[in-house]
Amino acid sequence: MPTTVTMPRLSDTMEAGTVIKWHVKEGDTVASGDVLADVETDKATMEMQTYDDGVVAKLLIGAGDRVAIGTPIAVIALDGEDASSADSAKPAAAAPVAPAAPEASTEEPVVVTGTVVMPSTHADTGARARISPVARRMAEELGVDINSLRGTGPGGRVIKRDIEDAAARMDGGAVPASTMPVVMAPAPAAAPSLPVVAGPGSREVAVSGMRQAIARRLVESKSTIPHYQVSMRFNMDPLLELRTMLNAQLEPQGVKLSVNDFIVRACALAMAQHPYFNASWAGDRIIIHGEVNVGVAVSLPAERGGGLVVAVIRNADQKGLRQISLDTRALAEKARTRGLGPEEMMGATFTISNLGMYGVDHFTAIINPPNSAILACGAAVERPVVRGRQLCVGTELDATLSLDHRVIDGAMAAEYLTTVRHNLENPATLLV
């Protein structure tokens, strides 16, 4: 029975994918692990591999077509099968992106030519992955992301050999598509509308996959999201005083809280009161997320190719300063040395970009889709201020929100910033 390849779920918010490019054509022989296509998701462009050996019997959609996850996109005749037996497979209507709830189930088998095709991943809908006990244990030991695997056991159960195969692919450098860091995937660069001429003395720098992804995603963000900015200035004196005291007391425990840790907590707590800051525009509706996951932009050192990634502090509204600090440090360190795994970069619902440590007073940021807002923080700077009708020296920080006007209006932004300011200027509230 030929195997039908369906549009895989390659990121947690993905509802549909676009085949940017087919790497195979009908009649090609493929082996498990071969790249079938580049698939563009809401996050990045990623390679989609085949899990079966055989011959590509049919490509059901063309390059550029966008279809919902679970939609059949190709048919592979397994070794020894007649490729023509797959002819009855009908391509699904292109772009049937159902405006379903975010929990849109992909667990429902898609029946094509009598074959029950199980969804290729298990990360969605909260359904438990079917996996044998020893496979689960081995995955933990070997660091294999089980959600990226398609089980070959009954009903799609992930079994021992699936883990062994995945581990072998990791060792061999061919990382399974969906375990690749999102920003590492190659993506077509957004071509400038005017040709760029390389003049005398100029030189070319090869563009990394990450740079391509940054280029493509930010063009998409800036050109599709109606951005606007709202700024506010915060009095940082009480917070800095508290921070100095806390860090002196916590030093023996190796804890050193940064200003950014306080900002993460202040923003996360404010989101509980302002749920639209923890939301995504979804075409015909707004999705308000259940978890508050704050992304923190981390720049990577030049020797790692530069660029930046967004590390995600999960459930930041439920974490204390100490945990936020530990999480942020651990993720930033890992990002700069070994790189982050996809699960450490996915699922942010709000992002903070902080250039204060570089002495920047003020800047604006581009929204990190599918977020609805990003906060750009400058440095805490001593300035002449007026307090109690007296001119004195105070420390202040300028922060600028970039907002998606489809989700958040100006007055809402002002209210949110007022809450953030209250949190920061009364920092004891951040301790409890």
Add this chain to the structure above:
Amino acid sequence: MSTAIDPTMTATREIEFRDALREAMSQEMRRDPRVFLLGEEVAHYNGAYKVSKGMLDEFGPRRIIDTPISESGFAGMAIGAAMMGLRPIVEFMSWSFSLVAADPILNNAPKMLYMSGGQFGCPIVFRGNDGAGGQLGSTHSWCVEGLYSNVPGLKLAIPSCPEDAKGLMTTAIRDDDPVFFLESERVLGMKGHVPEGDYLIPFGQAKVRREGTDCTLVSFGRPVNFCLDAAAELAKEGISCEVLDMRTIRPLDIDSIVRSVRKTNYCVVVDQSWSFGSPGSEVASQVHQHCFDDLDNFVHRVHSADVPTPYAFNLEQEYLPNARRICEAVRSCLYRA
């Protein structure tokens, strides 16, 4: 006390399963005057299956006793003798015939020590043919291990080869508890190396009959030999099976099973009794308990089919947990079906 043996003399000696049983019984009777054998046809006829051949001549009619066809009677009498300090060996021509002696052997012997508050033990061996003997029909083909292993207070040994027949029988006769010793008519003629002299195999120690890396086959008694056939067949497909011969069901050497399953991650239990409430289901349950995080698939089981034993030759062969059915179970367990 062990007798010194010249290993070069014993290494090549091969005798039949039935000879190994006789050797163990005769040696123990020479060693211990309390030991005696009784049962139908054991004396003058030299045993229905010639296990006791020549024993009447050596030990005389007071110790090799022909009984009437009255299992309940002679089993009960032997239990009384055991309570009084003798060490009887009761031969059932077939374990199928022990069913009429269920009350003495299940309700008296295993409970005697407990119910008498330790006043009376019951050092007795019940032995005989168990399982399908070859076209004996439904009522004479009982595998009693499923029923009898359910009872606390007894020990249950089930050898698969001549060497174990001798080693386990010697241990059974010297054991102070009632031992149910299950032989198979189909393997009585099997020849194999058997050590001379005193030879004891402790109860509760499984033997790895074939080492392997891909799947653990757990069995006992005659089906161990089916497992070895299946393992040879599967080796041609590149599947390396480890065959564990449990040798006793009570006590059960679960440690050896766990050790093997932790290595292979797969377990197939082969048991000639019916599947419902069987030693095989008990093994599977214990493996699931102890090896849950080591299993890549649920424990598969191969039993006799859940029907009365057929008389027809071809049906009886298919009914048994034969090598082909074991191969299919292993492939299925390893997701290679």
